[in-house]
Amino acid sequence: xxxxxxxxxxxxxxxxxxxxxxxxxxxxxxxxxxxxxxxxxxxxxxxxxxxxxxxxxxxxxxxxxxxxxxxxxxxxxxxxxxxxxxxxxxxxxxxxxxxxxxxxxxxxxxx
Amino acid sequence: xxxxxxxxxxxxxxxxxxxxxxxxxxxxxxxxxxxxxxxxxxxxxxxxxxxxxxxxxxxxxxxxxxxxxxxxxxxxxxxxxxxxxxxxxxxxxxxxxxxxxxxxxxxxxxxx
Numbered sequence: 001x002x003x004x005x006x007x008x009x010x011x012x013x014x015x016x017x018x019x020x021x022x023x024x025x026x027x028x029x030x031x032x033x034x035x036x037x038x039x040x041x042x043x044x045x046x047x048x049x050x051x052x053x054x055x056x057x058x059x060x061x062x063x064x065x066x067x068x069x070x071x072x073x074x075x076x077x078x079x080x081x082x083x084x085x086x087x088x089x090x091x092x093x094x095x096x097x098x099x100x101x102x103x104x105x106x107x108x109x110x111x
Numbered sequence: 112x113x114x115x116x117x118x119x120x121x122x123x124x125x126x127x128x129x130x131x132x133x134x135x136x137x138x139x140x141x142x143x144x145x146x147x148x149x150x151x152x153x154x155x156x157x158x159x160x161x162x163x164x165x166x167x168x169x170x171x172x173x174x175x176x177x178x179x180x181x182x183x184x185x186x187x188x189x190x191x192x193x194x195x196x197x198x199x200x201x202x203x204x205x206x207x208x209x210x211x212x213x214x215x216x217x218x219x220x221x222x223x
Binding site: 104 | 151153210212215216217
């Protein structure tokens, strides 16, 4: 059974710091991996999607990497801002469009 | 274009009561999903639908029923609510062939 773990569960950093969020999964037979952002009381917003054949994807200050063989992904956020404060979720996709979500990392960026 | 909307936003039920959560999307998406989110457990798939008139079980389907009578709507029903169904429920949808799932804002359900 696929399990997805995110470490740390919570993270607080001062504004301007670069940071890395971690995601690990137990079964490497995935189609792709996706990172989402969730603001309090809101739904999920997709940030980056990495196909199983890719090593990384970038969007603005965000960079996501994927090492399928070791079952790991990282989300790198450069020059963090208070507006980056949110919960970040990773999810792996196997058959069809079924997503298996991690438990999330709650990020607080202090001004 | 409203995207994915969910009704209601909040609800409190007593054990044994029934209710229906409504998800609507105006993007002509074929696929629709219901998830629940519990503290420390991430989102888990309850049921999903790949088209009008079709539904399938997800990871945690027990205690829930769904219907997809119209392409734009996906209903989640609780026939006899239990405290274990206290959760935040999210609906999502996507076009067939696309990995981009669009999520609704969620429904916070409390069962006492």
